[in-house]
Amino acid sequence: MIQPVPTSPGTGRKRPTIRDVAREAGVSYATVSRVLNGREWVSPEAFRAVRDAIARTGYRANPHARSLATGRSGSIAFLLTEPQHLLFEDPNFSVLLRGVAQALSGRELTLILMIASTPDERDRAVAYLSGGHVDGVLLVSPHSGDPLLAQLVRAEVPIVACGRVLGYEQVISSVAADDRGGARSAVEHLIAAGCRRIATIAGPQDTSGGVDRLHGYADALTAHGLPVEPDRIGHGDWTRGSGAETMRALLRRAPDLDAVFAASDAMAAAALPVLRAAGRAVPEDVRVVGFDDSGLAATLDPPLTTVRHPLDRISEEMVRLLTDVIAGRTPLAVTVPTSLVLRSSSPAPA
Amino acid sequence: MIQPVPTSPGTGRKRPTIRDVAREAGVSYATVSRVLNGREWVSPEAFRAVRDAIARTGYRANPHARSLATGRSGSIAFLLTEPQHLLFEDPNFSVLLRGVAQALSGRELTLILMIASTPDERDRAVAYLSGGHVDGVLLVSPHSGDPLLAQLVRAEVPIVACGRVLGYEQVISSVAADDRGGARSAVEHLIAAGCRRIATIAGPQDTSGGVDRLHGYADALTAHGLPVEPDRIGHGDWTRGSGAETMRALLRRAPDLDAVFAASDAMAAAALPVLRAAGRAVPEDVRVVGFDDSGLAATLDPPLTTVRHPLDRISEEMVRLLTDVIAGRTPLAVTVPTSLVLRSSSPAPA
DNA sequence: CTGAAAGCGCTTACAG
DNA sequence: CTGAAAGCGCTTACAG
Numbered sequence: 001m002i003q004p005v006p007t008s009p010g011t012g013r014k015r016p017t018i019r020d021v022a023r024e025a026g027v028s029y030a031t032v033s034r035v036l037n038g039r040e041w042v043s044p045e046a047f048r049a050v051r052d053a054i055a056r057t058g059y060r061a062n063p064h065a066r067s068l069a070t071g072r073s074g075s076i077a078f079l080l081t082e083p084q085h086l087l088f089e090d091p092n093f094s095v096l097l098r099g100v101a102q103a104l105s106g107r108e109l110t111l112i113l114m115i116a117s118t119p120d121e122r123d124r125a126v127a128y129l130s131g132g133h134v135d136g137v138l139l140v141s142p143h144s145g146d147p148l149l150a151q152l153v154r155a156e157v158p159i160v161a162c163g164r165v166l167g168y169e170q171v172i173s174s175v176a177a178d179d180r181g182g183a184r185s186a187v188e189h190l191i192a193a194g195c196r197r198i199a200t201i202a203g204p205q206d207t208s209g210g211v212d213r214l215h216g217y218a219d220a221l222t223a224h225g226l227p228v229e230p231d232r233i234g235h236g237d238w239t240r241g242s243g244a245e246t247m248r249a250l251l252r253r254a255p256d257l258d259a260v261f262a263a264s265d266a267m268a269a270a271a272l273p274v275l276r277a278a279g280r281a282v283p284e285d286v287r288v289v290g291f292d293d294s295g296l297a298a299t300l301d302p303p304l305t306t307v308r309h310p311l312d313r314i315s316e317e318m319v320r321l322l323t324d325v326i327a328g329r330t331p332l333a334v335t336v337p338t339s340l341v342l343r344s345s346s347p348a349p350a
Numbered sequence: 351m352i353q354p355v356p357t358s359p360g361t362g363r364k365r366p367t368i369r370d371v372a373r374e375a376g377v378s379y380a381t382v383s384r385v386l387n388g389r390e391w392v393s394p395e396a397f398r399a400v401r402d403a404i405a406r407t408g409y410r411a412n413p414h415a416r417s418l419a420t421g422r423s424g425s426i427a428f429l430l431t432e433p434q435h436l437l438f439e440d441p442n443f444s445v446l447l448r449g450v451a452q453a454l455s456g457r458e459l460t461l462i463l464m465i466a467s468t469p470d471e472r473d474r475a476v477a478y479l480s481g482g483h484v485d486g487v488l489l490v491s492p493h494s495g496d497p498l499l500a501q502l503v504r505a506e507v508p509i510v511a512c513g514r515v516l517g518y519e520q521v522i523s524s525v526a527a528d529d530r531g532g533a534r535s536a537v538e539h540l541i542a543a544g545c546r547r548i549a550t551i552a553g554p555q556d557t558s559g560g561v562d563r564l565h566g567y568a569d570a571l572t573a574h575g576l577p578v579e580p581d582r583i584g585h586g587d588w589t590r591g592s593g594a595e596t597m598r599a600l601l602r603r604a605p606d607l608d609a610v611f612a613a614s615d616a617m618a619a620a621a622l623p624v625l626r627a628a629g630r631a632v633p634e635d636v637r638v639v640g641f642d643d644s645g646l647a648a649t650l651d652p653p654l655t656t657v658r659h660p661l662d663r664i665s666e667e668m669v670r671l672l673t674d675v676i677a678g679r680t681p682l683a684v685t686v687p688t689s690l691v692l693r694s695s696s697p698a699p700a
Numbered sequence: 701c702t703g704a705a706a707g708c709g710c711t712t713a714c715a716g
Numbered sequence: 717c718t719g720a721a722a723g724c725g726c727t728t729a730c731a732g
Contacts, residue, residue, distance in 0.1 A: 017725055028703045033727060041701050063481050064417035065725035068708045073414070075478070097465070105470055110478045113463035115447070120455055128425070128460045131413050367709055378719045383711060391717050415709035418724045 016057040025053035036061060067132075075110040076322060077134045079125065081148060082141055083117045090238060090266060091294045092311065093140060096162060099315025100138060107323070109135070122148050130155030136322045139165070139172070144206040158325040160318050164208035164333060173324075173331040175317040179209050179291075182307040182338030183216025184223075186261050186289045189305075189340055191224050193349040195259035195287055199232040201246045201271060203263035213263040213291060232257060236267045243267030247274040258286060259346070265290040265297050265306055272300060272345070287346035302344035310336045366407040375403035386411060417482075425460040426672060427484045429475065431498060432491055433467045439589060440616060441644045442661065443490060446512060449665025450488060457673070459485070472498050480505030486672045488512070489522070494556040508675040510668050514558035514683060523674075523681040525667040529559050529641075532657040532688030533566025534573075536611050536639045539655075539690055541574050543699040545609035545637055549582040551596045551621060553613035563613040563641060582607060586617045593617030597624040608636060609696070615640040615647050615656055622650060622695070637696035652694035660686045 018036075022029035027046050034041065035050040053059075067073050078100060080093065097113070104111050112134065116125040126148055129137055136158035142149060144166035152159060153171055161174040190198050200217045203210030218228045231253040236242035243266060250257060251274070260275075262268035268290030272282060280286045282302055290297060290306035297304040313336045321334060342348050368386075372379035377396050384392050385400040392400075403409075417423050428450060430443060447463070454461050462484065466475040476498060479487055486508035492499060494516035502509060503521055511524040540548050550567045553560030568578045581603040586592035593616060600607060601624070610625075612618035618640030622632060630636045632652055640647060640656035647654040663686045671684060692698050 019725085029726090030703060030705095030728085031701090034702090037727075043701060046701080060481055062418070062725050063483050064414045064423070065708090066727075067414035068412070068418050068710085069725080069727040071708075075483075101465070101468075101471060110474055110483075111464075113465065114461075115451070115463065118451075121451060124455075124460055128462075131410055133413055133425075133460075369709085379710090380712085380719060380721095381717090384718090387711075393717060396717080412709050415724090416711075418726085419709080419711040421724075 015062075016059045017062070018059070020057055021050065021053045021059045024057055025049040072135050072326075073133055074108060075112055075134050076104075076136045076138060077129055078111055078113045078138045078140065079129070080113070080115045080140050081117070081122070081143070081146055089240070091296065092292060092309070095294070095311045096140060096315050099312050100319055103316045103319040107319075109323075116148060122146075126151045126155070130157050136160070136326045138162070138318055138322060141207065141209075143204065144168075158322060160322040160325060162314060162318060166206060166208055166211070169333065171331060173321050173333070174208075175314050175321060175334040175336065176208060176212075177309050177314065178335050178337050179212035180216040180219065182291065182309075182340075183213040183261065183263070184220045185216075185338070185340050186291070186305075186307050187217050187220035188224070189342075189349075190259040190261065190287055190289060190346065191220060191226070193259075193287060193346065196226060197232065197254065197257050198226075198259040198261060199234070199250045199254055199257040201234050201236050201243055201250070201260065201262040201267045203235075203267075204237050205235070210263060217261055229254065236263070238264050238266060240266050240270040243270030244274050247271035251275075251278050251280075259288070260286060261289050261291075263291050265292040265294045265304060268304055268306070268345075269296055269300055272302075272304075283344065283346050289346050293341050297341070298343065300345070305343045305346035306341055308339045308341050310338065365412075366409045367412070368409070370407055371400065371403045371409045374407055375399040422485050422676075423483055424458060425462055425484050426454075426486045426488060427479055428461055428463045428488045428490065429479070430463070430465045430490050431467070431472070431493070431496055441646065442642060442659070445644070445661045446490060446665050449662050450669060453666045453669040457669075459673075466498060472496075476501045476505070480507050486510070486676045488668055488672060489515070491557065491559075493554065494518075508672060510672040510675060512664060512668060516556060516558055516561065519683065521681060523671050523683070524558075525664050525671060525684040525686065526558060526562075527659050527664065528685050528687050529562035530566040530569065532641065532659075532690075533563040533611065533613070534570045535566075535688070535690050536641065536655075536657050537567050537570035538574070539692075539699075540609045540611065540637055540639060540696065541570060541576070543609075543637060543696065546576065547582065547604065547607050548576075548609040548611060549584065549600045549604055549607040551584050551586050551593055551600070551610065551612040551617045553585075553617075554587050555585070560613060567611055579604065586613070588614050588616060590616050590620040593620030594624050597621035601625075601628050601630075609638070610636060611639050611641075613641050615642040615644045615654060618654055618656070618695075619646055619650055622652075622654075633694065633696050639696050643691050647691070648693065650695070655693045655696040656691055658689050658691050660688065 018029045018032050022032045031046055032050050035047055101111055114125045116122040139159055139161040142161050142165045159172050161172050163176045164174045165172045202214040205211055221228050234246035234250045236246045262271055268288055275282055275286055282288050290304045293306045293308035297306045317334050368379045368382050372382045381396055382400050385397055451461055464475045466472040489509055489511040492511050492515045509522050511522050513526045514524045515522045552564040555561055571578050584596035584600045586596045610621055612621055618638055625632055625636055632638050640654045643656045643658035647656045667684050
């Protein structure tokens with residue numbers, strides 16, 4: 001039979017408190033608290049007595065009482081604001097989550113996940129996060145128009161975002177890849193390989209990743225005296241579906257393209273079969289470069305040349321930065337360098 | 351500039367408390383509390399005064415103080431214990447999560463997610479969940495050997511599992527599809543279509559879904575006087591990879607098979623190309639039936655006949671049952687019926 | 701090194 | 717209908 005929660009009114013035996021432990025150990029409960037919090041000024045005997053009493057009574061601290069007294073919760077949230085289908089489609093989230101969990105393993109912080117993919121869920125998440133349930137929030141893939149941003153900022157919740165938050169650069173700390181530099185290096189690689197009519201499948205323009213990778217594309221063309229043709233620029237939303245669709249549109253608008261730089265591996269992956277179906281060989285007729293170096297990239301046919309998105313470094317820095325922000329430091333934007341990974345979809349120029 | 355958390359020691363202005371609201375409204379703070387909790391015995395004037403004062407001060411209740419006083423947290427956890435890759439591969443989790451969020455939208459409960467896919471994460475999750483941070487836990491796809499189960503049960507955390515928890519049937523409430531009946535109906539459909547050498551790709555035998563669907567398979571064969579051949583039974587772990595591998599093994603061991611019942615759509619999906627590669631036409635040479643009716647099923651080639659897993663009903667019942675368990679009711683096992691969805695991979699018999 | 705005491709911000713019987 | 721008061725279980729200066 002399931003026992004009701006010990007703290008439920010009037011049911012079951014009561015959960016032991018710090019006073020029970022103190023009585024059991026023969027010390028004051030202040031001493032128990034000192035042991036619990038690893039503070040100094042506890043004699044070895046007292047320490048031992050308390051440890052044993054805790055074991056005997058099965059004591060576990062009440063987190064609410066502790067949080068009320070200290071003013072912190074001991075947990076941070078990993079907040080996903082994408083529509084849920086994308087969330088489970090995009091491996092970047094999974095990798096980032098794994099990295100954050102890893103980075104947290106040394107610290108006294110628990111990670112909780114929240115998904116806000118509908119307006120109702122958003123309001124609930126905001127209420128929860130701004131109410132003090134968590135000490136801070138890791139914001140994943142924020143879009144600049146999201147009303148959640150203003151609410152969270154107004155509630156003064158410590159935040160670190162993955163990618164700069166457009167319009168909030170001064171108030172929300174962020175960790176981002178060098179999206180612009182990475183994109184530029186990708187396109188310069190294509191230029192070095194002899195491509196002159198390079199198209200791009202850009203990401204959403206309300207995210208810094210989408211904007212910066214498009215800027216990097218234009219930077220490279222301009223630097224090499226090549227025109228930036230609107231017909232060679234298509235817009236996707238990171239998903240495979242949008243990648244395929246945009247690739248088809250590009251082939252229609254700019255049939256003479258000799259290379260494609262896609263702002264994500266997922267979109268590049270979807271572009272490959274579209275090119276094949278149009279009779280273009282990759283890389284012979286059209287070179288393709290992606291962005292992310294997700295698990296996907298190496299398994300594609302042909303394996304994808306791509307810009308490595310250093311999500312391991314990013315998640316690590318996000319956690320470090322969030323603890324700083326929680327401690328009251330002013331916001332900061334951290335940028336992590338990228339690197340180009342050459343594979344068959346666009347090998348090194350001969 | 352980011353303001354530090356208002357509750358941080360010695361920084362920023364203090365967050366308003368119930369006393370500030372009371373002063374502002376010209377009532378006692380007990381009255382404010384009554385308004386906050388929607389209790390009776392508040393005059394309309396007092397009510398209005400408090401409402402206005404709350405708006406003016408921007409008051410939000412401190413959840414820790416409230417939880418300390420009431421003994422409940424107002425949140426429940428959705429706990430995933432699968433290795434993370436599976437989690438993002440299996441659409442069932444996503445659908446279940448969506449359903450639970452939906453079911454919760456009418457209640458005063460916030461949903462938080464926890465992922466425990468490594469031993470370290472498991473220990474942290476157990477500490478968090480059994481410490482009183484949440485009022486209850488929704489356990490998704492528990493495996494009977496998981497040490498987390500014993501820890502959670504010992505800590506007397508209210509739990510509702512998706513699928514019966516083998517070995518814990520008496521202490522952990524659960525909501526499951528009629529896996530056995532659903533599997534049986536799938537195999538009876540194959541028998542009715544004239545198949546006599548039906549193979550199965552079973553799920554993991556430490557989950558009730560895996561066990562029951564295999565039982566249902568055997569039930570149908572036995573009921574129709576057909577032998578249950580070990581060579582026609584392969585074991586997967588729900589993943590596509592395992593589905594492909596198991597299908598190959600079955601073709602080796604039982605090359606004369608004329609139908610395959612896979613315990614999940616994902617495994618069925620992976621079996622299809624293996625059959626094709628072996629020169630078996632679906633459904634002409636080999637009929638294939640899956641289980642779940644996930645989004646995948648209709649998009650396969652050929653579209654998959656499958657047993658509908660009623661995850662919407664299941665998530666709804668899980669939430670309802672968990673509130674019961676939290677309220678102290680004894681455990682219960684709820685079973686939701688399934689139905690067979692016919693598509694081209696095994697159409698209705700002529 | 702240790703204990704008594706105040707305080708964290710609420711809820712909830714208990715008197716009125 | 718409303719207020720004064722106890723209590724939820726901790727932490728943390730403050731005396732000793």
